Amino acid sequence: MAEQDQAATDYRVLARKYRPTSLEGLRGQDALVRTLRNAVASGRIAQAFLLTGVRGVGKTTTARILARILNCVGPDGTGEVTAEPCGVCAQCVAIAEDRHVDVLEIDAASHTGIDNMRDLLEAARYRPVMGRYKIYVMDEVHMLSNAAFNALLKTLEEPPEHLKFVFATTELRKIPATILSRCQRFDLRRIDASELATYFAELVEEEEAEASPEALALIARAADGSARDGLSILDQAIAQGQGKVAEEDVREMLGLADRGLVFDLFEAVMSGEIAAALANLDGQYAAGVDPVVVLEDLLELTHWLTRYKVTPEAASYAAPEFERERGAAMAQKLAVPHLSRAWQILLKGISEARTAPNSLQAVEMTLVRLAHSADLPTPEEALKAAAAGGVASVASPSAPSALPQPAPPTTAAQVMAEAPPLEPVVVVPAEPPKPTVAPMPENFEALVNLAEEQGEVILMAQLRNNVRLVSYSPGRIDLRTDDNLPSDFIRSLSRHLEAWTGERWIVAVSPEEGAETVAAQEEAQHQARLSDAETDPGVARILDAFPGAKVVAVHDAEETKAENTGS
Template sequence: METDQPQAKPYRVLARTYRPTTFSELIGQVAMVRTLTNAIAKGRLAHAFILTGVRGIGKTTTARLIARALNCVGADGNGGPTISPCGVCEHCVAIADDRHMDVMEMDAASRTGVDDIREVIDGVQYRPTSARTKIYIIDEIHMLSKNAFNALLKTLEEPPEHVKFIFATTESRKVPVTVLSRCQRFDLRRVDAEELAEHFGNIAKKEGATISDDALHLIARAADGSVRDGLSLLDQAIAHCAGDVGEDQVRAMVGLADRTRTLDLFEAVMKGEAGSALENLSQQYAAGADPAVVLEDMLELVHWLTRVKVVPEAADDPGVPEAERVRGRGMAGTLSMPVLTLSWQMLLKGLGEVRTAPSPMQAAEMILIRLAFTADLPSPADAVAQIKGGNSPAPSQAASSQAAPPAPSGGGGAVAVAVAPDAVEHEAVAQTAPEKPDPQSFAEVVELVQAKREMILHTNLTSNLHLVAFEPGRVEFRPGEQAPEDLARDLSRFLNDNTARRWLVTVSSELGAATLHRQKEDAAASQKSEAAQDPLVRGVLDAFPGAEITDVR
């Protein structure tokens, strides 16, 4: 007789196995935990929370922790809300297992309509079945339709005392201001790479895996502040390397460029050695590195070198190996600030070209060649110094002198007049380009956009922009519902290209003023109303029934 073999327990990925069960296990969110601790201790909990941040930062986990904190009754069944849930009472266990009847989770990415929200509205009027508080967790709330948001507003503003709402989103800009203003907002920050590396190291020890510090820092760097992304990479690395994880294996697995090769590549480019730079890129490409990732690593390197040049203490970053610190200090001391900033701009522009080019590798090669041939060009200050010192190539005689037109003289001959260098220099100064405008008000900005015939941008500025604050050099606004996502970028680019100063354009969640189009309509309506009160106009309207005022000039 055969005996049934026990089934192996399904494997749970690290991101689920090590999901925080208490606020003390939640890394990188000290400010939020402190606020919630004080709010629970003093009984000042808001009726609605909204958690924002990048993917994998802990928004849904935090929402569940809040639900447990509000409904925990302690091991003896007599406890109240606490920042440290016991984890053993019936409510804590049920919430952890996603089976509590009074803690309802809704994915707004798949349930976006007003009918889905109507179910929530109908349910809030009923008291919880067993818990202290009924919790509604709505994930990716920015995916709700406009009508769904409108249906939720009244309930969200004045919910019953036994109901709490917890929203999570990666796109807070897409959430209506009317919803944001009714919630207590927590912006969950990206976790520092050093903190992530330490966290991943502790988990690797619990899993019985051996992993080097350099490999941990590579995984933390690739995670880009996301705990879940980092744990997924760690899970993959442990499986890939059979429990013994090294730096080279992680680099090959993730497709990261070798940091040493990146330093060699940037050094070759700065020396103008295009051939060596292309050979380095080919080797990295053959090893599995993506051309876009190589340029991203060069951008990161340029940023780090610039910081080291401005703040030398930045070279003491513990996440950077000692050999790279020494080499980085040397490169930062050799390269000038104009060269570093120019390299940043060219690499940033080139990265966009690589991502859109039919052949990313060819685009990356052209960018390196372009950068190599501009690296040894003199800066504007050096060029001016060379010209003043007389070291610039002498212009041709034909260019520096001109024959005057024939002039009558006593002998009837023509007199050739050479133009002095001072006269040429004076003429060049006189022919310099006119100064760029410097708008002092938002109205002047709109006029400049219209003068430059940027009609799409002009339409967006007048119809889809609510001005929050303006001063020369800074514009803060709230985009309208029909505004394009890149309106701030387009306005910033236009102002920086066409005015005499650098501009900072930011997006705000404040209501701001009405659009210029709406202000114009309101002003016209006010003028018509005033005109209608004039006795003469009123007499005309009375004499001609059905007549109306169409315009006031």
């Protein structure tokens, strides 16, 4: 009994037991490790470091490693600053045991005021007692008041040679720019789920426990890039399973839905099978799964399926092989427009479920809405059906049109037999090229087009947007300009017209109001076309079928067909 009590007293959670003590032990922070090693090797050590990132990625751990790097003296007590602290000298041991008098860890959340900062800076003037440097580690530094930040500025810019600052924060945007500019900043990234799963497997073996790869992948995914969060979940899972970590136990512990049931539910709603979808949800709810988590899992699955449809080679999914295979098969059957619509419905459903009095009822309504939307046509299908006078009711993508059959191959003998007899070729010496002169523009619109053809984009834009035409005849223009044109616009326009047409032009500024600009006239024509389109019976049926829809552009059918066929 006494031995059990002693073991319980000596036990340390995995997050503390396996906290890295050197740069080599930091997971997923290669850029930070490389920069610090090079800085130490070249002697370019900053006076202040700022570590930022989400919770549990190693900010405080890195700060303590920095303290060891700066104060380690080696086993013989004569060492210099090193990127590989020994861990056995008096400095390293004192820092590891959190009793080093010159390494002060300060919680900025409880030392926010100006008085706290004054006391801190007053003590910073004195040289270290036992270490090479006096190091202030300030966690959650964004919690400091503005007055405290201002008091810190001068010391931070020109600190004593024996003083180093290490700041850590999860809210970088709350730190003043004057502080950021005085620090060497490191952004600690989220750790990849596959790397976390590998790390957890090593720790499970070290703890002489057992864990399935599926369970570790599930824990790594739930950790969301945070090593500390993942270790806390792993610690709890080992305790729950008495040394054996199974996927089912982890799901039950975290209140997660079974992945197979999530796939079944998604297939049911996307097939319009409402009864099967609600029965699936009831089963998961009875097993203790949070209804909102079910929608979040469906949202995650929708995102991955869409990525797989768009870029199959870039879709990464930290899941067992059978999930990837089943997801790939589902992606082949679903069109991107339907997945995009499911994404929007699920997003809105999650928001509603979190604020609804009964989250289960809100999730059920979301599934019903999603199942009914699966039978709705995509906008393209609805437009085609409305134009044909029918009703689109099929949710699946239309079948691809039959490809044209290639013509039978033609042999060389056939080509030679069918070819006409060759005529003698007479070579005529080419005449020297003549300078091209554009014809005189018949109207002002043709003049604007001429400027575009000649590559004078700026001049063309000025003619379209800043010029009101008063009168026009080939060789003479009377116009009214606005204040946005340069002072030499008239002279420049006249010179360009003479160069393009070979004729002298008279360009005069008139006090008359003139017509609307070309751009304004085109916009008025565009609005008129939109109004005419909305009165079309086919378009009117579409607008009635989709409340809130509106016409945003009108294209000529023949021109669109020609563009699509490349002719």
